[in-house]
Amino acid sequence: MLETINLTKQFNGQVAVSGLHLNIEAGEIYCLLGANGAGKTTTINMLLNVFPPSSGDALIGGLSVTENPLETKKRLTYIPENLALYPNLTGAENLRFFCGLSGLQLGVTEIEGHLKKAGLQPEAMHKRVETYSKGMRQKVGVALAIARSSDVLLLDEPTSGLDPAASNDFARLLELMKDRGAAILMATHDLFRAKETGTRIGIMNRGKLMDELVASDISHSDLEQVYLNHMKS
Amino acid sequence: MMSHLFYFEWLQLRKTWSFRLTALIVPVIIGYSLLLGHQRVQDQHAQIQELLESEQTFYDDLAERRRAIELGESEVEHWFQNPGNPLVLAQFGGSGRYVFLSPKPLAALAAGQSDLFPYYGKIALTNRSAMRDNALENPVMQVAGPFDFAFVLVWLIPLFVITIGYDVLSREKEGGTLALLQSQPVSIQKILLMKVLFRFLVISGIVLLSVLVFGFLLGIPIGSQAVIPVLLAIIAYIAFWFALCVLVNWFSDSSAINAITLVGLWVLFVLIIPSLISLFASNQHPVPSRAMWVTDQRGIQQAVNEERHTFFESWKADHPEEVMDGDTPDFYLIWMQRLLTNEVIQDRVDEATERFNSPREQQVGVISKLRPLSPSMLMHHWMQQVAGTDAQRLQSLDGEMREFQKDWKGYFIPRFRQLKYFSAEEISQIPRLDFD
Numbered sequence: 001m002l003e004t005i006n007l008t009k010q011f012n013g014q015v016a017v018s019g020l021h022l023n024i025e026a027g028e029i030y031c032l033l034g035a036n037g038a039g040k041t042t043t044i045n046m047l048l049n050v051f052p053p054s055s056g057d058a059l060i061g062g063l064s065v066t067e068n069p070l071e072t073k074k075r076l077t078y079i080p081e082n083l084a085l086y087p088n089l090t091g092a093e094n095l096r097f098f099c100g101l102s103g104l105q106l107g108v109t110e111i112e113g114h115l116k117k118a119g120l121q122p123e124a125m126h127k128r129v130e131t132y133s134k135g136m137r138q139k140v141g142v143a144l145a146i147a148r149s150s151d152v153l154l155l156d157e158p159t160s161g162l163d164p165a166a167s168n169d170f171a172r173l174l175e176l177m178k179d180r181g182a183a184i185l186m187a188t189h190d191l192f193r194a195k196e197t198g199t200r201i202g203i204m205n206r207g208k209l210m211d212e213l214v215a216s217d218i219s220h221s222d223l224e225q226v227y228l229n230h231m232k233s
Numbered sequence: 234m235m236s237h238l239f240y241f242e243w244l245q246l247r248k249t250w251s252f253r254l255t256a257l258i259v260p261v262i263i264g265y266s267l268l269l270g271h272q273r274v275q276d277q278h279a280q281i282q283e284l285l286e287s288e289q290t291f292y293d294d295l296a297e298r299r300r301a302i303e304l305g306e307s308e309v310e311h312w313f314q315n316p317g318n319p320l321v322l323a324q325f326g327g328s329g330r331y332v333f334l335s336p337k338p339l340a341a342l343a344a345g346q347s348d349l350f351p352y353y354g355k356i357a358l359t360n361r362s363a364m365r366d367n368a369l370e371n372p373v374m375q376v377a378g379p380f381d382f383a384f385v386l387v388w389l390i391p392l393f394v395i396t397i398g399y400d401v402l403s404r405e406k407e408g409g410t411l412a413l414l415q416s417q418p419v420s421i422q423k424i425l426l427m428k429v430l431f432r433f434l435v436i437s438g439i440v441l442l443s444v445l446v447f448g449f450l451l452g453i454p455i456g457s458q459a460v461i462p463v464l465l466a467i468i469a470y471i472a473f474w475f476a477l478c479v480l481v482n483w484f485s486d487s488s489a490i491n492a493i494t495l496v497g498l499w500v501l502f503v504l505i506i507p508s509l510i511s512l513f514a515s516n517q518h519p520v521p522s523r524a525m526w527v528t529d530q531r532g533i534q535q536a537v538n539e540e541r542h543t544f545f546e547s548w549k550a551d552h553p554e555e556v557m558d559g560d561t562p563d564f565y566l567i568w569m570q571r572l573l574t575n576e577v578i579q580d581r582v583d584e585a586t587e588r589f590n591s592p593r594e595q596q597v598g599v600i601s602k603l604r605p606l607s608p609s610m611l612m613h614h615w616m617q618q619v620a621g622t623d624a625q626r627l628q629s630l631d632g633e634m635r636e637f638q639k640d641w642k643g644y645f646i647p648r649f650r651q652l653k654y655f656s657a658e659e660i661s662q663i664p665r666l667d668f669d
Contacts, residue, residue, distance in 0.1 A: 070420070093241070
């Protein structure tokens with residue numbers, strides 16, 4: 001569903017991502033671990049076609065993101081670390097707006113239904129987003145993915161700054177999306193959440209994918225040890 | 234997609250203080266400025282009507298008195314009491330004709346220079362005076378100008394455009410929504426263009442709707458074809474300021490910096506450039522002091538009066554056919570001499586005035602060439618031309634009066650030279666200027 005082929009990005013001669021090969025299938029959560037500057041966000045930005053790769057390509061549903069940017073974006077939902085919505089619109093209005101950009105014209109009942117599936121309290125749906133916590137905004141993002149039946153979810157540090165309960169709520173939403181057949185790429189620093197939520201875990205350092213692990217095959221402490229070893233190398 | 238983007242931009246915009254402030258204040262100031270303009274024009278129409286009626290009453294009264302004399306029902310003791318005497322009809326008392334520059338249909342839009350230049354005057358055989366009852370009384374207004382629609386459009390509307398447009402793109406960058414928009418299956422350029430277009434349409438709509446509604450309520454002829462170029466010019470002027478907003482947003486991600494930059498550009502285009510152009514023009518072509526002009530006038534009058542006998546004698550020698558045979562009344566010779574002298578004085582004063590006005594005209598030429606440097610100056614000047622209150626049109630009153638005075642003299646002086654009195658019937662046919 002989501003594939004990168006020798007994906008490389010250089011900024012002024014500095015390598016940000018180097019020869020990245022990823023293949024994430026439907027119903028899989030791939031957690032990309034790495035320190036700041038490891039190339040996780042650059043990878044996601046190339047998948048979003050914010051800037052083109054220096055070489056290599058990325059495919060979503062078999063389509064190149066550089067050649068078919070709008071078509072590939074129809075199949076994905078992106079949730080950044082701080083999901084910025086329009087503060088003076090309500091959660092429901094924000095969801096309607098972003099669904100509309102994909103050509104989905106939804107009624108109030110449908111909107112409320114999607115927000116409810118994403119775990120947003122009914123009394124919060126029609127309040128301005130400026131009153132929302134970060135966790136509530138992330139739920140609107142997940143509701144967008146549910147509403148659009150996205151094949152791919154790109155998540156950039158989505159649980160950073162969330163309290164444990166909210167983080168746990170979010171993990172359950174990812175499980176829901178996984179069960180619906182979405183291919184999920186989550187860039188994160190959170191080793192615990194990666195082990196608990198992910199199907200596979202990739203470790204990046206200085207733009208390179210250093211290791212790839214199956215989450216169920218490794219313990220928390222071993223994962224931490226492997227991660228630290230790669231960071232030192 | 235356009236309607237979707239417009240709808241949600243509207244949902245957001247209507248909740249912002251900047252939009253609420255604009256939607257509240259802009260119609261009020263436009264309505265108030267049009268009301269003041271309308272009152273000013275109504276006052277001018279009323280004044281013109283009143284003067285025309287008083288003039289008509291004056292000559293009707295003279296004709297009536299002349300008719301009574303013709304019928305032997307009345308007699309006069311002195312020549313200056315005889316309403317048939319050309320001098321009485323053309324020079325004395327309240328006689329003479331008013332000359333007006335009637336307000337144009339859209340005069341309510343811009344007071345322009347109408348508080349500095351008179352819009353009517355009166356001519357007689359020896360007098361030609363512009364009436365200044367519309368001159369400024371409030372010294373503050375001499376600095377700021379009158380509160381008219383042109384002032385609101387040129388000075389204030391750009392500030393409201395800035396209020397609506399200063400963060401049209403930077404808001405998305407600062408709020409972080411740009412990142413989310415970039416991940417949507419719609420071109421980011423298209424989304425931003427629609428947002429910009431919507432805000433432009435909103436501010437243009439508020440201004441145009443206010444003009445049309447208040448114009449209609451006040452009875453300003455906004456349905457006429459003449460108003461279409463005005464509406465297009467308003468849109469173009471708002472588009473200029475909105476384009477500046479987009480340009481500044483393009484280069485800066487900070488709404489605060491954008492706001493300061495745009496206010497700076499407002500100061501530049503609305504205040505600094507016009508002031509510099511005005512200073513440059515007056516330095517290039519300095520106008521002589523008015524005191525010097527007044528002194529010149531007095532000098533001319535004195536010099537001509539000292540030679541008045543010479544003028545008269547030489548005129549008599551040149552025009553023997555015009556000199557009446559036999560006894561003539563005392564006033565005849567005195568007034569023949571006075572009219573001749575006045576003719577010479579007026580010609581010489583006109584020449585001196587021409588010299589005095591020449592640098593001013595050169596200044597106007599310089600300003601016209603440099604005006605495109607400031608769209609605000611261009612717009613203000615154009616609005617005054619549409620309203621018919623620009624200096625050039627108002628200054629044309631003097632020329633109109635001069636021309637009509639020539640006709641007036643041509644009509645009365647030959648009759649006076651022959652001392653041919655007017656009948657009651659002829660008094661009612663005295664010429665009138667067909668003014669616009």
